[in-house]
Amino acid sequence: MQLGLAENRPGEHLVISRATRTIGLLALATLLVSCSSPHAMVPAGAQDSGAAKHGFTAPGAASKGPKAVFPEARFDFGEVPSGVVVEHDFAVSNQGTAPMSIQKVSMTTPLLATQMPQQVAPGAEGRIHFKLDTANLGGRFEGTILVFLTDPALPQVNLTFAGHIIPAIELSPMPAFFVAGQRGRGNRAGIEIVNHESQPLGIEKIEHTTERFTTQLETLKRGQRYRLTLILKPDGPGGRATDTVLIRTTSKRMPVLKVNANTYLYQRVHTFPDAVDFGTWRIGDAGGAALTLMTYQEGGTDFKAQLSTDIPGLTLKSERGPKGDRYQAEISLVFQKIRVGPIKGSIFIDTNDSEFSRIVVPVYGQIVER
Secondary structure, eight states, rough: OOEEEEEETEEEEEOOOOHHHHHHHHHHHHHHTTTTTTTEEEEEEGTTSEEEEEEEEEOSSSSSOEEHHHHHSEEEEEEEEOOOOEEEEEEEEESSOOOEEEEEEEEEOOEEEOOSSSSOTTTTTEEEEEEEEETTOEEEEEEEEEEEESSSTTTTEEEEEEEEEEEEEHHHHEEEEEEETTTTTTTTEEEEEEOHHHHHHHOEEOOOSSOOOOOOOEEEEEEEEEEEEEEEEESSEEEEEEEEEEEEESSSSSSSSEEEEEEEOOOOOOEESEEEEEEEETTTTGGGGGEEEEEEEOOSSOOOOOEEEEEEEEEEEHHHHHTTTTEEEEEEOOOOTTEEEEEEEEEEESSSSSSSSSEEEEEEEEEEOO
């Protein structure tokens, strides 16, 4: 779920990116801890200011300007089923001596501010009305709201609109498979399909296009709960892959469920990672590049390996594990020997395993000018 910030002005709607929201929140956090700043924002409960607990109020004695007080800084709507529209008002009072304007409100999408006063008179209270349509949401929702005011002591306030949305059909513990297994043995993992709709749920078909695995559907409680198991073939294609499993259902709201299937079938002797990628380094900094390469022999007790490379400027330092089933190699670049241009070559691992006597690990990267 992609969350950004939406901004409400009269007659205007703007979506701000997650990065922008993060920067804004960091700036807000700085205001919270910088109590010496004349624009610091202080929780009402943190000082003996007389404001409502868990709210926000401008610090200091009453001034000749506006003074904002938010009695509530967080609204938690609990648990609701997907599709419910949640609405809530955040109140703000002006305890100053001059009118206070609400300049704008920015919020996490798909939150919407549907009503808000442009100005709050001294001694009066205004309410900002928010609406959240949960139709396309599932799981925990933490919505951030930034309210920008003309109160010089409290120019912006951070509010929270949070709760848990129960999807119409839930995939538990997550809508994805992660299955790794050794060639000749394979492996399996399962997820549960849980129906939260009032109508019984039927599973019509399970679809995927790969030969790497098979699937098996089990009915736990007809119309309500099912278990889908992914079985990684012990003799299937090796290596890593991500495929999509489609679950076709009788639900009108969610007729097709998509599940990512992340699988890895490895040999008895294998490395992690499968390839060494140094990325891009400036020539002056490349001497600090270092990576770790693990070599495993599943079930081994006297595994031996020697590492070599055809890349000038690459050093390899390996150490055998205490159980005798693995080696850990530290791979680094020698500053004096590397040149500007691509890093391309291999690491060769010669072992005492009769079936896997040599493993070749590709190495790549790029060295650029300062």
